[in-house]
Amino acid sequence: MEIKRGIAVSPGVAIGPALVLDTEWFRIPQRTIPRNQVEGECHRLSMALAQAAAETRVNEEAVTAKLGPQYGAIFGAHALMLTDPTLVQEIESLIRNENFAVEYAVSRTMRRYAKALESIEGGYLAERVADLFDIEKRILRHLLGLRREQLRDLSEPVVVLSHDLSPSETAELDPRRVHAFVTEAGGRASHTAIVAGVLDIPAVVGVGPFLTDVSGGDVLVVDGHHGLLIINPDEETLERYKHVRATFRSQESKLHELRHLPAQTRDGSRVALLGNIEFPQESTPCLERGAEGVGLYRTEFLYLGKQSHPSEEEHLQAYLTVLRTMESHRPVVIRTLDLGADKFLPLGVGAESGAWRTAPERNPFLGLRSVRLCLRNLTLFKTQMRAILRASAFGDVRIMFPMISTLLELRQCKMILAEVKEDLEEEGIAFNPRLPVGTMIEVPSAALLAELLAREVDFFSIGTNDLIQYTLAADRNNETVSTLYSPGDPAVLRLIEGVVRAAAKYNVTVNVCGEMSGDPLYTMLLLGLGIRQLSVTPHSIPTIKRVVRSATVEESVKVAQEAMRLETARDVNNYLREQTRRILPSAFD
Ligand code: PEP
Ligand code: MG
Numbered sequence: 001m002e003i004k005r006g007i008a009v010s011p012g013v014a015i016g017p018a019l020v021l022d023t024e025w026f027r028i029p030q031r032t033i034p035r036n037q038v039e040g041e042c043h044r045l046s047m048a049l050a051q052a053a054a055e056t057r058v059n060e061e062a063v064t065a066k067l068g069p070q071y072g073a074i075f076g077a078h079a080l081m082l083t084d085p086t087l088v089q090e091i092e093s094l095i096r097n098e099n100f101a102v103e104y105a106v107s108r109t110m111r112r113y114a115k116a117l118e119s120i121e122g123g124y125l126a127e128r129v130a131d132l133f134d135i136e137k138r139i140l141r142h143l144l145g146l147r148r149e150q151l152r153d154l155s156e157p158v159v160v161l162s163h164d165l166s167p168s169e170t171a172e173l174d175p176r177r178v179h180a181f182v183t184e185a186g187g188r189a190s191h192t193a194i195v196a197g198v199l200d201i202p203a204v205v206g207v208g209p210f211l212t213d214v215s216g217g218d219v220l221v222v223d224g225h226h227g228l229l230i231i232n233p234d235e236e237t238l239e240r241y242k243h244v245r246a247t248f249r250s251q252e253s254k255l256h257e258l259r260h261l262p263a264q265t266r267d268g269s270r271v272a273l274l275g276n277i278e279f280p281q282e283s284t285p286c287l288e289r290g291a292e293g294v295g296l297y298r299t300e301f302l303y304l305g306k307q308s309h310p311s312e313e314e315h316l317q318a319y320l321t322v323l324r325t326m327e328s329h330r331p332v333v334i335r336t337l338d339l340g341a342d343k344f345l346p347l348g349v350g351a352e353s354g355a356w357r358t359a360p361e362r363n364p365f366l367g368l369r370s371v372r373l374c375l376r377n378l379t380l381f382k383t384q385m386r387a388i389l390r391a392s393a394f395g396d397v398r399i400m401f402p403m404i405s406t407l408l409e410l411r412q413c414k415m416i417l418a419e420v421k422e423d424l425e426e427e428g429i430a431f432n433p434r435l436p437v438g439t440m441i442e443v444p445s446a447a448l449l450a451e452l453l454a455r456e457v458d459f460f461s462i463g464t465n466d467l468i469q470y471t472l473a474a475d476r477n478n479e480t481v482s483t484l485y486s487p488g489d490p491a492v493l494r495l496i497e498g499v500v501r502a503a504a505k506y507n508v509t510v511n512v513c514g515e516m517s518g519d520p521l522y523t524m525l526l527l528g529l530g531i532r533q534l535s536v537t538p539h540s541i542p543t544i545k546r547v548v549r550s551a552t553v554e555e556s557v558k559v560a561q562e563a564m565r566l567e568t569a570r571d572v573n574n575y576l577r578e579q580t581r582r583i584l585p586s587a588f589d
Contacts, residue, residue, distance in 0.1 A: 001230065001231065001232055001233050001234045001237060002213060002230070002231040002232065003228060003229070003230050003231075004182075004207050004208075004210045004213075004228070004229040004230075004231070005207065005227055005228060005229075006182065006183075006204040006205055006206045006207035006208070006227045006228075006229065006479070007186070007187065007188050007193075007204065007205050007206040007227050007479065007482055008204060008223075008224055008225055008226055008227035009186075009188055009190075009193035009196055009197065009203050009204065009205050009224070009227075010193065010196040010197045010199075010200070010201060010202055010203040010224050010539075011202060011224045011225050011248070011539070012180070012200070012201075012202035012224045012225075012245075012248060013202060013221065013222065013223055013224065013225070013241055013244050013245040013248055014159055014179035014180030014201075014202045014220075014221070014222045014224070014245075015179075015219070015220070015221050015222075015238070015241060015242065015245065016157050016158055016159045016179045016180070016219075016220060017030070017156075017157075017158055017159065017216075017217050017218070017219060017220070018158070018159055018161055018214050018215070018216055018217060018218045018219075018220050018231075019154075019158035019159065019160050019161065019216060020107070020161050020162075020211060020214055020215065020216045021160060021161065021162040028103055028104060028107040028140070028215070028216035030100070030104050030215055030216050030217020030218065031100070031101040031103075031104055031217070032098070032099045032100055032101065033095075033099055033100070033101050034099075035099065038095055038096055038099065041095045041101060041102040041105075042092055042095055042096070042102075044102050044143060045088070045091060045092065045095065045102045045105075045106070045143075046088075047142070048102075048106075048139050048142035048143045049082050049083070049088065049139060051142045052082050052135075052138045052139050052141075052142050053079045053082040053083050055138065056075050056076075056078045056079040056082060056138070057075070057076075057079050059075040060072045060073075060075035060076045060079060063075060074131070077131070078131065078134065078135050078138075081135055082135060082138075082139070087109065087113075090109050091105045091106055091109045092105075094108060094109065102143060103140060103143050104215065104216060104217070106136060106139050106140060106143065107136060107140070107215060107216060108215050110132050110133070110135065110136035110139075111136075111211075111212050111213075111214075111215060113132055114129045114132045114133065114212045115212045115213065117129050117132065118209070118212060129212070154174065154177040154178065155177070156177070157176075157177055157178075157179050158177065158178060158179065159178075159179055159180045159181065159182065159220045159222055160173065160178050160180070160181040160182075161181070161182050161183075161210075161211060161214055161220075162181070162182075162183050162184075162211075163183065163184045163185060163211060164183050164184065164185040164186060164192070165181065165183055165186075165192050166192065166342075170192045170195040170196055170199070171195050171199075171278070171279075171301070171304055173199060173201060175199050175200060175201050178201060179201070179202070179222075180201055180202040180203060180204075180220075180222035180224065181196065181201060181203050181204075181222075182203070182204045182205070182207060182210075182220075182222055182229045183203075183204075183205045183206070183207065184206075184207055184208060184209055184210060184211060184479075185205070185206065185477070185478075185479060186205030186206050186477055186479060187205065187206055187475065187476050187477045187478055187479055187481075187482050187485060188205075188206075188476070188482060188485065188515060189464075189465035189468070189469070189476040189485070189514065189515045190205065190342065190476055190477040191342055191343055192205065192477075193205055193515075194276075194278075194465075194515070194537065195278065197518075197537040197539060197540075198276075198277070198278055198279075198282060198537060198538070198539075200539055202222050202223075202224030203222075203224055204222060204223075204224060204227045204228065204229055205479065206479025206482055207229060207479075208479065210229070213231060214231055218231055218232050219231075219232055219233065219238075220232075220233075221233050221237065221238065221241045223241070223244075225248075251589070255542030255543065255546065256289070256542065258290065258542050258545050258546060258549075259288070259289065259290040259542070260290070261545070261549065263290075263292075263544075263545045263548045263549065264548065264549065265527065265548055265549070265551050265552050265553050265556070266549070266550070266551065266552045267552040267553055267554060269527075269532065269553045270532070271527070271532050271533070271534065271548050272292050272293075272295075272511075272532065272533040272534070273290065273291060273292060273534055273535075273536065273541055273544060273545055273548075274291055274292055274293045274294060274295030274296075274331070274333075274511070274533065274534070274535040274536075275287075275289070275291035275293075275294055275295065275535065275536065275537070275538045275541065276294075276295060276296040276298070276513055276518075276535050276536060276537055276538075277294055277296070277297050277298070277322070277538070278297075278298045278301040279301055280318045280319075280321035280322045280325075281321075282538065283321070283322045283325035283326060284325055285538050286325075286538045286541075287325060287326070287330075289538045289539065289541040289542055290541050290542065290545060291538065291541055292330060292331075293326055293330035293331035293332060293333075293396070294322060294326060294330075294331070294332045294333060294535075295331075295333050295461070295511055295513055295533070295534075295535025295536075296333055296335055296400075296461065296513040296535045297319075297322060297332060297333060297334045297335060298335060298338065299315070299318070299334060299335060299336065299337055299338075299384070300337050300338050300339045300343050302314065302315065302318060303337075303339065309380055309383070311383070312383045312384075312386050312387050312390075313387075315383065315384055315387030315388070316387040316390055316391055319332070319334060319387060319388065319391035319397070320391055320394060323391060323394050323395035323397065326395065326396075328394060328395035328396070329395065329396060330395075330396060331396045331398060332395065332396060332397050332398070333398045333399075333400050333438065333461070333511075333535070334388050334391070334397060334398070334399055334400065335400045335401075335402050335440070336371065336374060336381070336384055336385070336388075336399065336400070336401055336402065336413075337370070337373075337374055337380070337381075337384060338369075338370045338371075338402040338403065339369065339370065339373055340364060340367065340368065340369025340370055340372075340373055341364045341365045341367075341369045341370075342364075342365075342477060365469070365475065369403065370402045370403035371401050371402055371403050371404060371409060371413060372403065372409075374413075375409065375412055375413070375416075378416065381416060382416065382419075382420050382423075385399070385416065385417055385420040386420055386423070386424065388435075389417075389420060389421060389424055389429075389431035389432070389435060390424070390429060390430070390431055392431050392432035392435045393430040393431050393432060397432065397435065398435065398436040398437075398438060398458075398459070399417070399435055399436070399437055399438070400437075400438040400439065400440060400459075400461055401413045401437075401438070401439050401440065402440045402442065402463070403440065403442060403443060403466070404439045404440060404441075404443070404446050404453070405443040405445045405446055406445065406449075407449060407452050407453060407456070410439055410453060410456055410457070411456070414437060414456065417435075417437065421433065436458040436459060437457050437458055438457050438458055438459035438460060438461055438511075439453055439457050439460060439461075440460075440461050440462070440463045440513075441453075441460050441461070441462045441463065441467065441499050442462070442463030442464075442465070442466035442467045442470070442514075443466065443467070443470055444467065444470055444471050444495060447462075447467065447495040447496075447498060447499050448495070448498070450498060450499045450501075450502035450503065451502040451505065451506075453502075454502050454503050454505065454506035454508045455506055457508060458508065458509070459508055459509040459510070459511065460499060460503050460508055460509070460510045460511065461510075461511040461512070461513045461535070462496060462499060462510065462511070462512045462513065462514065463513055463514050464487055464492070464496075464512060464513075464514025464515065464516040464517070465514040465515055465516075466514070467492065467495065467496075467514065468485055468486070468487055468489070468492050468514070468516075469485065471489070471491050471492055471495060472484050472485060472486075472489060472491065472492075486569035486573065487514075487515075487516035487519065487522055488521075488522070488525075488563075488569040488570075488572035488573040488576065489569040489572070490564075490566065490567060490568070490569070490572065493525070493529075493563065493564060493572065494564075496512075496526075496529060497529055497564065500529050500530045500531065504530065509533060510530075510531055510533065511531075511533040511534070511535050512526055512531055512533070512534055512535070513534075513535035513536075515537070517534040517535060517536050517544070518534075518536035518537050518540030518543075518544060519540075520543050520544060520546075520547045520580060520584075520587045520588065521573065521576050521577060521580060521588075522576065523544055523547040523548060523551070523580070524547070524551050524555070524556045524559045524560070524576065524579060524580055524583070525556075525559060525560050525563050525572075525576055527548070527551060527553060527556035527560075528553075528556035528557045528558070528559050528560025528561070528563075529560045543587075546584065546587070547580065547583075547584055547587055550583045550584040550587075551583055555583070559575075559576070559579045562575065563575055563576060
């Protein structure tokens with residue numbers, strides 16, 4: 001039994017066999033074969049090794065010609081390994097003695113070598129591990145050939161393990177088959193993590209290197225509450241987790257019973273609990289969990305799996321689907337496209353207009369993303385605005401601009417919106433002329449300029465995911481800086497406090513829509529700072545409602561005041577945990 005620790009990003013417990021994915025999505029299950037197939041498997045092995053070695057020799061020659069022999073030699077070494085009799089013998093003995101299928105025998109042997117290299121002190125051989133994976137991939141490619149399976153075609157339940165998963169790969173996971181996933185990379189507020197929450201799949205990210213310790217088919221326990229991955233658990237651990245899984249399920253159904261109760265503090269203050277969605281279909285579970293509306297619709301997910309820009313009609317149909325589910329009277333905040341950085345920006349899309357970059361940026365999180373990109377591509381921006389305005393004739397639609405970092409940017413967005421309104425008017429197309437306009441506060445400059453921005457909008461929505469990242473200069477996707485990345489950091493709290501104060505002065509509503517708002521640890525703090533609207537991942541709605549219903553504004557204000565006096569994120573978080581447990585002992589169970 002081995003235990004790995006990572007970052008818990010989507011709650012729940014899953015128990016199931018490992019499906020190890022490499023970057024090329026090979027599936028390597030632990031599979032045994034009948035004795036009479038042993039010779040056939042050994043034959044497949046020697047064919048695959050021979051093909052892989054021949055391919056590597058070709059690479060060696062090509063690279064030598066292009067870059068010189070010192071680089072060609074890298075492939076020469078790979079070819080030597082592929083023909084190394086010790087390697088062949090080890091794989092063959094797994095097939096002959098243990099009756100393992102050849103793919104699994106290859107994978108297990110290569111991973112044993114990789115682990116041995118990794119454990120050599122000094123770390124100078126760790127680089128070679130990448131070579132071993134490369135060789136493994138090459139052999140598997142020859143073995144699996146057309147049998148390469150994609151995640152969406154899975155037929156049995158599995159726990160997916162991978163170095164990383166992109167948000168779109170995650171979105172394609174089928175929760176009926178993928179019971180959990182664990183990645184080496186990633187951070188708490190990465191979009192991959194967000195999508196996992198949306199799909200209700202327990203997930204742990206940012207574990208660091210662990211793939212060499214697992215083989216396909218190993219039994220795993222994923223504890224999405226505490227960020228644990230347990231490889232080949234002993235009987236006792238397995239039984240304990242089966243119990244935890246059952247308790248979690250029954251708690252879920254108890255939380256579900258809160259659905260019809262208001263999100264109201266014990267001293268009578270109402271809190272609006274809204275849902276964050278990425279796909280129109282999610283508005284149904286959102287409502288089922290008791291959301292009063294949609295506080296953040298991340299429309300960039302309309303690009304998922306697409307090679308071209310969505311048309312005005314496609315935008316409109318997506319928005320109308322959400323509005324219908326929200327019974328037209330519930331608010332739906334549509335955020336304009338927040339493309340770029342780690343979110344769906346197919347290189348080259350839009351390149352024909354010259355408005356979009358065609359080469360990767362050196363620092364995409366500080367680059368041409370989000371509203372900056374839209375302001376350079378007015379056709380795209382106006383298409384979406386037309387659809388939002390047209391949808392506003394059918395319900396309580398609100399528009400919100402992401403990543404605003406200067407006042408001028410906000411003014412430009414509003415000016416374009418005014419132009420689009422004029423066009424629609426001329427065309428006689430119906431829309432709400434008083435469509436509420438909001439801006440996200442997710443860049444420190446916007447938080448600092450909140451007073452100026454407040455004069456020009458109807459509402460703010462604090463995007464803590466980016467606000468924390470940019471305030472602490474800590475990449476939200478990078479597990480190695482995840483200890484810096486904390487919503488409880490005093491710098492973040494000061495920015496939020498300032499935004500709330502500025503908004504109150506101009507009667508602007510403040511919503512919080514980053515992952516912080518869905519974490520029960522921060523509910524009292526946000527209430528105490530004066531926040532009365534939270535937009536959270538649908539699965540967090542009942543949990544947050546329970547905390548709201550256990551708190552009073554009076555004690556939350558005291559908690560917030562005390563938290564603001566503390567000097568480090570750790571002190572703030574410990575204090576908040578203690579105070580939340582005081583009012584609701586089971587808040588974090
Ligand atoms: C945020 O940054 O907090 C936010 C809600 O936006 P996203 O997570 O989509 O970047
Ligand atoms: Mg953001």
